[in-house]
Amino acid sequence: MLNKYLDIAPEVKAALDAGKPVVALESTIISHGMPYPQNVETALNVEKLIRDNGAVPATIAVIKGRLKAGLSEAEIDYLGKTGHAVPKASRRDLPVLVAQGRDGACTVTTTMIIANLAGIKVFATGGIGGVHRGAETTMDVSADLEELAHTPVMVICAGAKSILDLGLTLEYLETHGVPVIGYGTEELPAFYTRKSGFKVDYELDTPAELAKAFHVKQEMGLGGGMLVTNPIPEEYSMDADAINKAIDEAITDAKKQGIHGKETTPFLLAKIKDLTGGDSLNSNIQLVYNNARLAAKTAAELASLAKN
Ligand code: PSU
Ligand code: MN
Numbered sequence: 001m002l003n004k005y006l007d008i009a010p011e012v013k014a015a016l017d018a019g020k021p022v023v024a025l026e027s028t029i030i031s032h033g034m035p036y037p038q039n040v041e042t043a044l045n046v047e048k049l050i051r052d053n054g055a056v057p058a059t060i061a062v063i064k065g066r067l068k069a070g071l072s073e074a075e076i077d078y079l080g081k082t083g084h085a086v087p088k089a090s091r092r093d094l095p096v097l098v099a100q101g102r103d104g105a106c107t108v109t110t111t112m113i114i115a116n117l118a119g120i121k122v123f124a125t126g127g128i129g130g131v132h133r134g135a136e137t138t139m140d141v142s143a144d145l146e147e148l149a150h151t152p153v154m155v156i157c158a159g160a161k162s163i164l165d166l167g168l169t170l171e172y173l174e175t176h177g178v179p180v181i182g183y184g185t186e187e188l189p190a191f192y193t194r195k196s197g198f199k200v201d202y203e204l205d206t207p208a209e210l211a212k213a214f215h216v217k218q219e220m221g222l223g224g225g226m227l228v229t230n231p232i233p234e235e236y237s238m239d240a241d242a243i244n245k246a247i248d249e250a251i252t253d254a255k256k257q258g259i260h261g262k263e264t265t266p267f268l269l270a271k272i273k274d275l276t277g278g279d280s281l282n283s284n285i286q287l288v289y290n291n292a293r294l295a296a297k298t299a300a301e302l303a304s305l306a307k308n
Contacts, residue, residue, distance in 0.1 A: 005098055008118050009070025012058045016119050019307055021055035021299035023292065024069070024115035024123040024153070030059075030079045031086040031105035032266045033126065034281065035273075040080035042285050044073065046124070046292045053296030058120055060111045062089055062097050062104030069118035079105060088262055090143045108144040112153045112225065121214070121302055124156045124295035126288045127191045128227070129265060130169030133251065140264060141172065148225040149176035154214045154302075156295045158287040159189035159196065159229040162247055163268045166190065166198050173227065174201075179217070181210065181228045183294060189231035192238040192283050200229060207294065211301035230294050236286040238279060246275035 008016070015022050025046060030039045047057040058070040061079055068075070079086055082103075089097055089104030091113065097104045106114065108128050115123050129142025148155065160169055166188060173180055182188065182200035190196035204210050214226050231237075250271035259267045273280055 003117060005065070006067045006069065006114065006117050009058065009068070009072075012056055012070035012118070012120075015056040019303055021122070021296065021303040022058055022120045023050050023055045023295045023299050024111055024120045025057055025059040025292075026106050026108060026111040026123070026125050027059060027061035027071075027079050028088055028105040028107045029126055029288070030076065031083055032088055033269060034284065036080050036083060038281060038285065039083075040077050042288060043076050043080065046288055049289055049292045050124075050296045053293050053300075055296035055299045058115070058118065060106045060114045062094070062102070062106065062110075064103065065098045065101035067094075067098070067114045067117065069114055069120065079103075084266070088266065090262070091147065092143070108155060109142075109147040112147045112151045112155065115153050116151050120153070122154050122156065122295050122299040124288070124291040126158060126284055126291070127161050128155060128157050130160045130164040130166070131172050132264065133163070133165045135165060135168060138260070140260070142265070145169070145172050145176065145178075148173065148178045148227055150223065151225055152218055152223055154210070154226045154228060154298070156228040156230055156291045156298065158191050158232050158291060161191040161269075161272075162196065162244060163251065163265070163272070166196050170198055177222070177224060179213065179226050181213070181226065183210070183228055183230040185229075185231050189229050191287065192232065192243045192280060193240045194231040194234065194237050195240070207297035208301045210298045211305055215302060215305045228294075228298075230287075230291050232283060232287040233290055236283045238276070238283055243272075243276065243280070246272045246280075249275060
């Protein structure tokens with residue numbers, strides 16, 4: 001049993017046992033997604049926001065070979081300081097990292113796996129992986145999509161960056177039966193911008209509606225996850241032309257340098273950050289806060305549905 005390798009933090013365990021709302025958070029965004037010290041500050045602020053909105057945060061990572069649901073401040077600081085030296089851990093990485101007692105920064109995939117093991121239903125992050133541009137030849141499709149197909153966790157994000165092929169990403173999710181919900185929007189947000197030109201499957205407008213749809217999906221025995229896309233607040237959204245120019249340049253650079261495999265996403269994200277300066281980092285931080293607030297409220301609605 002994977003559970004043999006799982007440690008649930010006492011506060012998280014107590015909340016789960018009492019049927020109180022808990023929100024999972026990933027750690028790749030800490031070690032690989034943002035520079036130190038903003039990564040640690042953001043991770044701690046996100047935890048605080050979740051508490052302020054009535055839920056208990058559970059940041060998820062692999063520490064010394066243990067699957068952790070809920071980290072201490074010292075562990076979050078360690079993951080942020082150590083940065084890229086913490087291996088990015090997707091599903092295929094767990095066996096060796098755990099066997100060797102190593103650390104791992106959890107992606108959306110492994111955060112969903114560990115959240116589900118712990119009994120956590122709602123997970124907030126920034127962006128998810130998807131079908132990369134050119135995937136028809138590279139076959140670079142993020143394991144995040146496969147996990148959404150199988151693992152019953154609601155993932156609340158700000159859509160996907162157009163480093164991905166958003167059209168193909170939506171096709172993949174449709175094939176695998178993953179509902180893609182727009183929170184207060186009919187259009188798929190593209191992380192830094194509120195619009196992408198693509199439609200979501202359904203618009204839902206309240207945390208209660210999100211919770212009910214997910215609850216019904218599980219009760220019907222359909223299994224698998226649900227993707228909620230929450231647009232970045234207007235005041236922090238970026239100019240579409242500027243961001244798309246940076247994305248195109250980053251993709252050209254990655255091709256030139258022969259970047260591939262698990263390095264692709266972190267390379268593109270870092271490059272875009274360099275090209276757009278502090279602007280994109282601040283937008284990134286604000287959209288994560290926005291998703292954390294929505295996740296806490298939705299987890300509370302879900303917890304009350306589960307009691308009935
Ligand atoms: N997209 C973002 N920010 C991120 C990631 C993706 O805009 O931080 C991270 C997440 O942890 C996601 C992972 O699960 O990258 C996907 O990596 P890959 O494409 O290699 O599956
Ligand atoms: Mn990939």
